[in-house]
Amino acid sequence: MTSTAAFDALPRPDAVAALVAVCSSVTWADRVAAGRPYGDLDSLLAAADAALADLDDLTGPLAGHPRIGERVHSGSSAKEQAGMAGASEQVRAAMAEGNAEYERRFGHVYLVCASGRTADELLAVLQDRLGNTAEEEAARTRSELAAINRLRLTGLIVQDR
Template sequence: MTGPTSTDPRSPTPGTAAFDHLPRHDAVAALLSVCSSPAWAEAVADGRPYHRLDALLAAADDRLARLDGAGIADALAGHPRIGERAIHSATSAREQAGMSDASDEVRAAMAEANAEYERRFGHVYLVCASGRGADELLGVLRERLGNTAGEETRRTRTELAAINRLRLTGLIVQDR
């Protein structure tokens, strides 16, 4: 065998190869567009090279699992409330597209549930909203209001990891 082929699982992912070769500050900037935690972005950038998307995703998950409370707070600060009309990034707007046609009643219920969630857990309600409609997002929020603080901490990290994976995949695939 002369080396890995394009269908060989050991072959580099084209977008990952480009990411691996970015200057550190450019890699960190790209990663901050995925997750607003500087500690996470720096740790993922410093773990390069990854060669393959699956290795990058695994490293991103690992670095997220190691974040302390301040790092998670930084990550959550980059996410708008579900259902807010003023969303600060095109990425968040795409992810929350299911809320775009929500009725005024659902929007009001979402705002009320968001406020209750923040009072209860001390941070923004985070859910991987991609592909989900307004009624489903509201239902998930109401369900999660019944979680304990510990359950919600774990769930928030799980949702953040899912969002990071989607965004990283988009970043790498678009760079092809």
């Protein structure tokens, strides 16, 4: 964790490395790092959203996210998916089946901002999203990725006091 001022002052390779830990897209990280200095968290978050909106392909960012319900033992995803820790075997099986169906339908991992959600909520969201069109789901995936990036960036930055 660092302040916005400290993040702004990082050498570019270090800033990119910190950002790749937030979102696995090197293109996104490079664009966000190039926009420094930001001066405050809100400006950094706005730049992160803009850089994500400019990405044509979400393959890179999605590659950094494990399936919801897979046992993740460390890192941001483990904390964010904490609601799955107490899931019943029935919910885990339904999540695995839903993940497989989602990937067949949409061609990528089911992505949702899981932080603070229970296993039952995550499963319900997945089942609901299986009814989306490809266009609706592309927009929703981008929105969920933006929310995850914002959550992780906020965790990275400690506001100057």
